[in-house]
Amino acid sequence: MTEISQLLARVDVLRPELIRVLSDLVRIPTLNTPPRGAEKMGQERLAAEFRKIGCEPDLYDIGQIRALHVHPLRHLMHDVEGRWNLAVRISGAGGGRSLILNGHMDTVPPSEFPWKRNPLQPAVEDGRLYGLGAYDMKASLTAMYLFARVLRESGARLRGDLILESVCDEEDAGVHGTIAQRLRGYHADAALALEPSALSIFNMHKGAYFPEVHLEEPAAGINLNKELIPQIPRMLGTFLMELDHLEKIRESGVKTPPEYQHQKKPTPVWICRIVSGLWGKSVPIVIASRVQIFVYLQTLPGEPLELVRNQFADWIAGLSRKHPDLFPKPPAYEFTLRQMDPSFVPSDHSLVTTLARAVETQTGARPKILGSPAPCDMFAFNNHFGIPCVWFGPDGGNAHAPDEYVELDSVVECVRCLIRFAGDWCGWA
Numbered sequence: 001m002t003e004i005s006q007l008l009a010r011v012d013v014l015r016p017e018l019i020r021v022l023s024d025l026v027r028i029p030t031l032n033t034p035p036r037g038a039e040k041m042g043q044e045r046l047a048a049e050f051r052k053i054g055c056e057p058d059l060y061d062i063g064q065i066r067a068l069h070v071h072p073l074r075h076l077m078h079d080v081e082g083r084w085n086l087a088v089r090i091s092g093a094g095g096g097r098s099l100i101l102n103g104h105m106d107t108v109p110p111s112e113f114p115w116k117r118n119p120l121q122p123a124v125e126d127g128r129l130y131g132l133g134a135y136d137m138k139a140s141l142t143a144m145y146l147f148a149r150v151l152r153e154s155g156a157r158l159r160g161d162l163i164l165e166s167v168c169d170e171e172d173a174g175v176h177g178t179i180a181q182r183l184r185g186y187h188a189d190a191a192l193a194l195e196p197s198a199l200s201i202f203n204m205h206k207g208a209y210f211p212e213v214h215l216e217e218p219a220a221g222i223n224l225n226k227e228l229i230p231q232i233p234r235m236l237g238t239f240l241m242e243l244d245h246l247e248k249i250r251e252s253g254v255k256t257p258p259e260y261q262h263q264k265k266p267t268p269v270w271i272c273r274i275v276s277g278l279w280g281k282s283v284p285i286v287i288a289s290r291v292q293i294f295v296y297l298q299t300l301p302g303e304p305l306e307l308v309r310n311q312f313a314d315w316i317a318g319l320s321r322k323h324p325d326l327f328p329k330p331p332a333y334e335f336t337l338r339q340m341d342p343s344f345v346p347s348d349h350s351l352v353t354t355l356a357r358a359v360e361t362q363t364g365a366r367p368k369i370l371g372s373p374a375p376c377d378m379f380a381f382n383n384h385f386g387i388p389c390v391w392f393g394p395d396g397g398n399a400h401a402p403d404e405y406v407e408l409d410s411v412v413e414c415v416r417c418l419i420r421f422a423g424d425w426c427g428w429a
């Protein structure tokens, strides 16, 4: 009979190890810089920790998996060779449901805005650990390692198999590491994506549709005999003004799930970047003749991508009808990022109810069950491999921004919740 209280007590004892292992991982840059990524050294570091506790990690280059190269989710803007995954299987005694804990080793590059701290030099201050990737999501990888360590050191055994995976290429919608794990034969009855969630349960996440729009007019050289009236600023201004209309189109006819009722705008249209022209001492003064606009539309679970695609195409065509002087033909657009589908697990699914009960037992408060605004690898499990997957992880802040940090207490609490949940889901032997 496994004594849960003894397992939970061991987590507290391992707190210095949380700081040590997480700090080691933060010190190793594991940047995802498409088309390449540098996950290997981080995976080797984590694999070494797993070996020390008697696990046999499966460390492999996902480029070796032939089926990945021709998979329908293959993203051609990302290389898969030289990208490394790490998997650890802790075999159960039999007779229980199996579980995957999924996390990613890659991080985004440090923000272009300055950090107050060195992003690769972990700093512990006021219960937080600062560093690049600390929150998204090396703390979660450390949490899964600590979970394995508690199991190994206590001799406790689950009935179902537990698969721990630290994948590559999650950022920038790569998804290749998570797909490779399935193609390598790692399947289970359920999965948790341990992305940070402040111990809330995200049973759904939005999708992402990323058109890159090009506004262009014939390049105009400086000609002193002719009056020049640049059109690009007016085209850009009109394009931005018309976005309100696109948001209204998106809002109409959308059924907002209860998990997103707390949001004022569940289907926003965001402009992430606008690029145009040249200006400086080393380049001649030119009149901007084109502008590139990076658009991010959030899509809701249950909303077919086809619908969003058609709404956007109609809106672009409408620009030309409404403003033929500025847009004699509809502006061109293309897709260089992967379009991400939304996904969900119903809130009454046993994966959600079992996890919610475990978290409530541990923390004393019923966890919020919400929809995440952003996507992650969860959709690959739910939509492509038939493995129900929800998102659950620690608390922190500043992901993809300067001075990223994770709250260390929440990582400890996350490990305790995982122990309780795995016991309920897989069963104790």
Ligand SMILES: [Zn+2]
Binding pocket: 104, 136, 137, 170, 195, 376
């Ligand atoms: Zn992440």
